[in-house]
Structures are given as structure tokens and as C-alpha cells.
Amino acid sequence: xxxxxxxxxxxxxxxxxxxxxxxxxxxxxxxxxxxxxxxxxxxxxxxxxxxxxxxxxxxxxxxxxxxxxxxxxxxxxxxxxxxxxxxxxxxxxxxxxxxxxxxxxxxxxxxxxxxxxxxxxxxxxxxxxxxxxxxxxxxxxxxxxxxxxxxxxxxxxxxxxxxxxxxxxxxxxxxxxxxxxxxxxxxxxxxxxxxxxxxxxxxxxxxxxxxxxxxxxxxxxxxxxxxxxxxxxxxxxxxxxxxxxxxxxxxxxxxxxxxxxxxxxxxxxxxxxxxxxxxxxxxxxxxxxxxxxxxxxxxxxxxxxxxxxxxxxxxxxxxxxxxxxxxxxxxxx
Amino acid sequence: xxxxxxxxxxxxxxxxxxxxxxxxxxxxxxxxxxxxxxxxxxxxxxxxxxxxxxxxxxxxxxxxxxxxxxxxxxxxxxxxxxxxxxxxxxxxxxxxxxxxxxxxxxxxxxxxxxxxxxxxxxxxxxxxxxxxxxxxxxxxxxxxxxxxxxxxxxxxxxxxxxxxxxxxxxxxxxxxxxxxxxxxxxxxxxxxxxxxxxxxxxxxxxxxxxxxxxxxxxxxxxxxxxxxxxxxxxxxxxxxxxxxxxxxxxxxxxxxxxxxxxxxxxxxxxxxxxxxxxxxxxxxxxxxxxxxxxxxxxxxxxxxxxxxxxxxxxxxxxxxxxxxxxxxxxxxx
Numbered sequence: 001x002x003x004x005x006x007x008x009x010x011x012x013x014x015x016x017x018x019x020x021x022x023x024x025x026x027x028x029x030x031x032x033x034x035x036x037x038x039x040x041x042x043x044x045x046x047x048x049x050x051x052x053x054x055x056x057x058x059x060x061x062x063x064x065x066x067x068x069x070x071x072x073x074x075x076x077x078x079x080x081x082x083x084x085x086x087x088x089x090x091x092x093x094x095x096x097x098x099x100x101x102x103x104x105x106x107x108x109x110x111x112x113x114x115x116x117x118x119x120x121x122x123x124x125x126x127x128x129x130x131x132x133x134x135x136x137x138x139x140x141x142x143x144x145x146x147x148x149x150x151x152x153x154x155x156x157x158x159x160x161x162x163x164x165x166x167x168x169x170x171x172x173x174x175x176x177x178x179x180x181x182x183x184x185x186x187x188x189x190x191x192x193x194x195x196x197x198x199x200x201x202x203x204x205x206x207x208x209x210x211x212x213x214x215x216x217x218x219x220x221x222x223x224x225x226x227x228x229x230x231x232x233x234x235x236x237x238x239x240x241x242x243x244x245x246x247x248x249x250x251x252x253x254x255x256x257x258x259x260x261x262x263x264x265x266x267x268x269x270x271x272x273x274x275x276x277x278x279x280x281x282x283x284x285x286x287x288x289x290x291x292x293x294x295x296x297x298x299x300x301x302x303x304x305x306x307x308x309x310x311x312x313x314x315x316x317x318x319x320x321x322x323x324x325x326x327x328x329x330x331x332x333x
Numbered sequence: 334x335x336x337x338x339x340x341x342x343x344x345x346x347x348x349x350x351x352x353x354x355x356x357x358x359x360x361x362x363x364x365x366x367x368x369x370x371x372x373x374x375x376x377x378x379x380x381x382x383x384x385x386x387x388x389x390x391x392x393x394x395x396x397x398x399x400x401x402x403x404x405x406x407x408x409x410x411x412x413x414x415x416x417x418x419x420x421x422x423x424x425x426x427x428x429x430x431x432x433x434x435x436x437x438x439x440x441x442x443x444x445x446x447x448x449x450x451x452x453x454x455x456x457x458x459x460x461x462x463x464x465x466x467x468x469x470x471x472x473x474x475x476x477x478x479x480x481x482x483x484x485x486x487x488x489x490x491x492x493x494x495x496x497x498x499x500x501x502x503x504x505x506x507x508x509x510x511x512x513x514x515x516x517x518x519x520x521x522x523x524x525x526x527x528x529x530x531x532x533x534x535x536x537x538x539x540x541x542x543x544x545x546x547x548x549x550x551x552x553x554x555x556x557x558x559x560x561x562x563x564x565x566x567x568x569x570x571x572x573x574x575x576x577x578x579x580x581x582x583x584x585x586x587x588x589x590x591x592x593x594x595x596x597x598x599x600x601x602x603x604x605x606x607x608x609x610x611x612x613x614x615x616x617x618x619x620x621x622x623x624x625x626x627x628x629x630x631x632x633x634x635x636x637x638x639x640x641x642x643x644x645x646x647x648x649x650x651x652x653x654x655x656x657x658x659x660x661x662x663x664x665x666x
Contacts, residue, residue: 132641155659156489159652163496166648169641175508177641308465308502308510309642315499316649319492323656326488 025277032273033286039267040290045297046263050256058252059240061232063261068228070265075221082216092216096223103208105227110201112231117194124187129180131172133191138165138284140192140199145280148203153281156327161281163320168288171295171313202280209276221272285324288317358610365606366619372600373623378630379596383589391585392573394565396594401561403598408554415549425549429556436541438560443534445564450527457520462513464505466524471498471617473525473532478613481536486614489660494614496653501621504628504646535613542609554605618657621650 082092121130142161145151153161183191209220236244243251274283292314298304415425454463475494478484486494516524542553569577576584607616625647631637 156656159656163649163652166645166652170503170645170649173506173642173645178638181639181641181644305511306514308514309506311514312499312503312506316496316503319496319499323489323492 029278029282032270032277033282036267036270036274036283036286037290037293039263039270040287041293041297043260043263043267044290044294046256046260048294048298048302050260058250058254058257059236059243061236061240062244062249063257063264065229065232065236066261067264067268068225068232070261071268072222072225072229074265074269075218075225078218079216079222082218091214092219094219094222096219100212101223103204103211104223105231107201107205107208107224108227108231110197110204112235114194114197114201117190117197121187121190121194124190125180125183126176128172128174128176129183130191132169132177132180133183133187134195135165135169135172136191136195137198138168138288140195141202141280141284144196144199144203145206148200149207149279151279154327157324160320160323160327161284163316163323164285164288167313167316167320168291169313170316171292171310173309173313174307199280202275202283205272206275206280209272217272217276220276221269224272225268281324285321289321292317362611362615365603365610366615369600369603369607369616370619370623370626372596372603373620374626374630376593376596376600377623377627379589379593381627381631381635383593391583391587391590392569392576394569394573395577395582396590396597398562398565398569399594400597400601401558401565403594404601405555405558405562407598407602408551408558411551412549412555415551424545424547425552427552427555429552433545434556436537437556438564440534440538440541440557441560441564443530443537447527447530447534450523450530454520454523454527457523458513458516459509461505461507461509462516463524465502465510465513466516466520467528468498468502468505469524469528470531471501471621473528474535474613474617477529477532477536478539481533482540482612484612487660490657493653493656493660494617496649496656497618497621500646500649500653501624502646503649504625504643506642506646507640532613535608535616538605539608539613542605550605550609553609554602557605558601614657618654622654625650 079092079094086092121133125133138161142153142158146153205224208224209217271283274286295304295306295310299306412425412427419425454466458466471494475486475491479486538557541557542550604616607619628637628639628643632639
């Protein structure tokens, strides 16, 4: 059963067994979730900031490659420290069997297919419409999480999940949103296929990370990111080879680009941790909260205006979070 | 405890005790709720129809008076039938004590104050903004229901109630809705005060109807509507006296006007029945569903377009209904 605990249960843990296993697990889960939320929203804020600061003509594929390389380096650094303190064990050694490593390229491959489809969907929907349709990811993740990982959500938690999708979409509504209903059949189909690819990649990553719970996460990350690097080398060769040869690898990089690469690398590691210590459902909630947080920070620092739709969507998302975490407990008020 | 049963419980009733007291109660509750929903939405459809058919210059106060008079007549007719079949008893006799009757003018008075305030709030908000702010009634009804009638809702049902308010508001959003956030403080204050008056009138009516459960509902209605007639005579004298003297009482009446009066009278009686056999929470849900039903019928017959906001709001309202009716039961799916 999915076991995101209610606040009441959390309090009991803190009061009664401050150092027990469950308490430690919950603490780790909370920290990685909070980290993912903050990193995701600061990522969006960096994008807003970089747009305000003017357009930077760096190649996205080289930046993506550097993100994967940085994550790889960070995983190796963490491993080196662990090897020094604990020695090399069966769980933290880098060498692996073909049987273990063969599944690692699959998430990277699924994301690649999804990103390729992204170029075609814009023949049927515009960018704001695509933002709205992307919320289908929430539903596809829930369904695949149930089917593939065979984990259960209570009926209240399912209701909460539908609300999360509706609330996020409501928060993103603007006067142009009604066009999304005129999306042709092919557009809807592609949006659904993309949502399934994205959901499947997430669920598959969780399955990999949890398959061997005792396996050190840094080893798992290392292999995941190695394949990420390989896929991005292919992307550079296909898409930006000429630009890189002509203008150089780091052409157009600025402070913001460097910050964005750093941030992407850290959020990538946070996603892996959420997959290992929490699950896809927690990830979806974290990224949704990050969206609201981003709007709030943009409101404070960039003079954005709140729309009525944003406020209503935020209320629905908040109730969804409450229902999700309290969905297993029935209380009278 | 508020006891709108879940589908599971309902099924048990139907299967195990088809003719017991609880089953009959639930059946009666369902019928009056369905009647109120259908009457409320057909009311809105009549308004749409009458606007399409052109403006009719009848005086609203005379129509309101006729609604009260018709309800009074229908209550008396029902009573006459009961007297013939059952004879006059303590519970169905029309004569009453001052102690019983003294509370009956209060709901009519509260509605009058609310309607007077309505004229002033338009200094601060426009009509679409007022439609949005009216959803505060949902919250005020829930709070007063809890405080005055001392009935309990589970935490899931509270969450459902917040969602009902957010969902109804979302469904009504249009590109002009963002102006509502610019409502000045006095506008918000008046909207809140009006919501409290409206909620208080509803909760007070429920208290009156339920104070003596064995008292025949037609007697209670008769007294409620007598005071309604009196208040409306005052309204005619103050607002439309000259028009009635010059052009006559029925000036400007059409078939649609007559249908609207009939409909208002029947929905008035349905509201009384919901108050006696169900409660204010059920009433709020019934009128919310009626709003969605109205939009759906308008879509089918008047060529209205659904907006993305309407679809999202409908999803949130549907989940709210599900959560409300299942809020007491916890199931694994």
C-alpha cells in the first residue's frame, strides 16, 4: 500500500519513536520530496529570469549532456566517499552484471521517444495548449503506477489524483485555453501517447531503483546517467553538430546557463532519490506544488498577477494534497 | 451525524430491508432532492428561454406574490385531502400557537434583508462578478449548518464542500472573471454578509421544519408561505404600486411568465421538503448539480459552447459529490 503518512501518524512517530526505522524513512522521504519541490520551482524561476535577461543562444543538447555528466560525477564523488568510510561491498561496488545494467537505458530511451513526439504535436496544438495537455501525465502516472507497480491507492486517493490534475489545469487557464478543446483527434491521441511514455518512463525508473533496495543509490544513479550521457551525445551529433563545430561547445553560455545546468543536475538526483525512497505519486505531487510555488515567487519578485483561475486551481490542489495524505484515515471534525 | 448514505450502504438497504424505515426515508430524500435539482435547472432554462423570446415587462413583485399565493393554495389543497382521509389531528390541524408561528416570518425577513443588500453590492461588483461571489453561500451554509444546527461533517466531507465551492466558481469563470479579484474591500464585506444572511435563512428554515418532525409539512409550509405573501404585498406597495394601478396586476404576463411562476412555486415546495426530509447540505449539492445540468441542457438545445473552465469545474464538482457521499467509508481499490 502507498504509505504517505497523515500528520497525526507523523506526530506519533516523532513523539513515541523518534529514532526508529519508520521515523528515519519518513524523514528521508520528506527531505528528498522537499528538495525536489524547491529545485523544480527554482528551475522554472531560472527560466523566467533567463527570458527576462534576454535570449541566450546556447545549444540545448550540450547543456543536457553537461547535466548528465555532472550527475555522473556527483554520483562517483559520493561513491568515493562511501568506499573510503565503508569499504567496497556487494551493494556499493560499481561493477555490475549485464542482467542488472540492461534495464538502465530504457527510461532514457522512453524519454527520447517522448521528446521526439513533442516536435510533431505542435502541428496540432500551440504551446499554451500543450502545457494544459501535459497535465494528462498526472493521470497516466497514476494508472501505470497502479497497473505496473501493482501498488494500491484508496478510492479517496484516486479522487485526490483526479483533483490534482483538474486543479493544476485550472491554475494554468488563461483566455486562450478554450482553444485546447478544439484540438483535433490526432493531437489528443499524441498527447495521450506522450503522457503514457512519460508515465511509463517514471514508473520504470521507480521499478529499477526499488528492484534491489539494498543496492547503493549512487551506483544505480551512475548507470542511469551514463546512458543519459550516451543518448545526449547522439542528440548533439544529430541536432547541433554543425553549431558545436563552428561556434564551440560552450557558445552562448552565461551565468544563468551554468546555474540552470547545476539546478537540473541537482533536481535529477532529487528525482532519483524520490523514486528510491518515495514513489511516482509523491513526485507528481512535488512537481505540482512546485508549479504553484513558482507562480507565487514570480508574483513576489517579477510582478506577476494572480488570476482567479490560479487561485481556484491552488485551492483544489491544496485539498487534493490534504485528501491524499489523509485518505487512509477517517476523522470526525 | 450527517447521513447521506454511500452507494454501498444504499445497496445494503435495497437488498436486505427493502421496506424498512431507513429505506423509505432514503427514498423520500432522493425523490425530493431529484425534484429540487430538476426544478432548479428548468427554472434557469426558462430564464434563458424567456431572454431569447424577448423581454417581458411584467412586474417581478406581483409574480413573486403569485408564487407565494400558489404555494399557499397547494399546501391547503394537500391538507384538505389529508383531513378527508386521516381526519384532523394535533399534527395536521392548521390552527397554531403564537409560540409555534412566531419563528415563521424570520426566514422571509432574512431573505428580504439579503435582497435589499443586493441593490447596494452592484456599486462595487458587476453582475458576472456577483455570480462568482455568490458561491460564498456554499461555505457560509456549511459553517452555519455546523454551528447552529450542531451537525457534524467528516473532514473528507468538509474537503468536499470546499471543492464544491471551488468547482462551481471554476465552472462559471469567463475572461472577465479576473476583475472579481479587484473587488474593493466593501464589496467583499457585503458579499460575505449576504452569504451569511442567505446561509442563515436556509439553516433557520431547516431548524423550523425539523423542530417538530411529526408536524405535517403542509401546515408548516402554509405558515411559511403566508408570511411570504405578506412580505411580497409590502414589496408591491413600495416598488410597483404605480405600475400595478396604471397597467394592471397582470400587465406583461405571457405563457413563459406563467410557467416560471408555476416552476418557482414547485421548487419552493421542493426546497421545504429537502429542508424537512434532507438538509441544507443536500440542498446546496442539488442546486450546484442543477447549475451543471442547466449548462448541459443549454449546450444541447441552445447551442451554448462548453469552456475548458466549465469542464474542469464539472469534474471538481463531480469528485466533490463522490467524496461527500463516500466520505464516511474507506475502501481500497
